[in-house]
Amino acid sequence: MEFKENSIQYEVVLRDPQSVLQKQLGNDLKVIDFKTKTFLQLGDNYGSTILDVQVKIKRKNDAEEEKLDLVAKMLPPTEFQRIFFETQISFKKEIFVYENLIPTYCSLYNGVFDITPKLYGSRISITADVDEVENDAVILMENLKVKGYCMEDRHKGLSLAHIKMTILSLAKFHAIGLSIKHKKRSYLPTLQRYMKPMIIINDVMKPFITNVLDVIQADPDLKQYYDRIKRTGNFENISDTYYNSLNVEHPWACAVHSDLWVNNVLFYRNKLEGQNVAKFIDFQMSYISSPLSDLIFFLCISMERSLSHIDEMIELYRLQIIDISKELGCAVEQFSKEKFDERLKIDAANELYHILLMLKVVELPKNEQIETSLLNDNCIFRLKNIIRIYTDKNWI
Structure with a gap:
């Protein structure tokens, strides 16, 4: 790029x-x-x-x-x-995450929390x-990397084992974040101050979204869904809906990574020691939103292109966030299957423009520019699987 x-x-x-x-x-x-x-x-x-x-x-x-x-x-x-990338804001925000947010999370949780x-x-x-x-x-x-952590190949996508490792860490990150409303309410104004979404530049982003939508409209298998896909965001003013902020008091509000994909997770696996660790980097796009926006973005962009096992991974996340919430002494009613699925439908639709934009980034061949590169076969294959899942689940 x-x-x-x-x-x-x-x-x-x-x-x-x-x-x-x-x-x-x-x-x-x-x-x-x-x-x-x-x-x-x-x-x-x-x-x-x-x-x-x-x-x-x-x-x-x-x-x-x-x-x-x-x-x-x-x-x-x-x-x-x-x-x-709004570095005047995003750089300070990332410093805040490492220096303040993560230590605060560690103070609230008695178990192991080592994700950065x-x-x-x-x-x-x-x-x-x-x-x-x-x-x-x-x-x-x-x-x-010197300690044995590695980044996987963005073109291949993550294996099921790596997806599971990431999901378990992500659910823990979100559960602790959600618990702040109950365990440390005095911290909420600090979150609101620092964890603001990036401002989207319409003139920059619109051509990328247009490129993907044009492919959808021209594809025999996808064109029937064109209008439904386009309506998930404000196409004329992408900045209105690209990020979906929630007030820190909202029941589903917590700090989300907002850019969690293959390139922003490093893995360490030691079979002899029984250690499986996933660590997250690059928090410059983080803000306050629903945790399920992180979940669906990560799965659609980072899984192997077939997106098989997506239902299994969504359920693994739901069960993990319930377990960690119980450890934190927090209520878990909002994570019942019915309420969880209701929220997931909202967040999946809201997150679709973000996912469509990242498709080209993930599948971009080496030495090509994102501005001029066309959607290649790998990109279209992943796109079709994403839209199939969205339509099968009635998310759009």
Whole structure:
């Protein structure tokens, strides 16, 4: 995926990691040396610059030298990307998730809740007392790949085992989020302040949606559903319905990831230790909505293209969120099969434009641009399976 060539380009370089690390590891820490290199292949991350960082440190003057393997998340390199991804808002929001939201969730839940990389520090500017997100903004996290975590192939989709691992972690994330209304109501204004949805630029997004809708209208198998699909969102003003915010007081409201797909989940499997772990990254699009919007987006975009086992995975999620809610001492009536399915129908329809847009991203061949790439056979195959499920379940 590439962006407009005439957009202003910035040099994004990690400077002074010591001041960032000292926030987490103490003021005595000294950086002896550090080096960086590109962490991801072109096309694996669209809204950020991601660097592999190796840092040599001493925690005190007389301490042994240590090496830290880190990842630096920084601003994207073009002005267009910074406007498109609203980095003045989204970067602060992601820092909030790692520094505030996740620790708050951990304080509310007595069980194991370890779904994000360890944070090593962050800043929005290298200049003190600046409230604007500047070019040196950075989030430093542990490098999960060095620890044996891996990212799966977005073109193949996730195996059933990986889907299950993700569903169990996602349901836990949502259950704890929903519990805040009952266990820590004083935190709700903070959530409302930081967890706002991105503003969608109609002129940018509409051509992508139009491209998919045109394929649907021209396809012999799908054209009968064209009007129903188009009506699930406000086509003339996509920003009205692309994200579906809920007030924090709404019974179904919690923090949602909003961009949970293959590229934003890393997996660790150790059969000898019996460990199966899924960790989530990239929270810049998170906001307050229904958890089932996360669920249906993840399944439609991240499963193998046939989308077989989708019913089984939806039920696994429902049972897991019931179990975790009970552990948290919260009522579970809203997760009865009937009420759950009622809400899922609403959220599935609301989420369809988001899913349609991501289809091209998931199936985009290497070295092609999303603006000019056509929907390929893999994309259309996944699209047909999604629409089949939506119509069979009367979601549209």
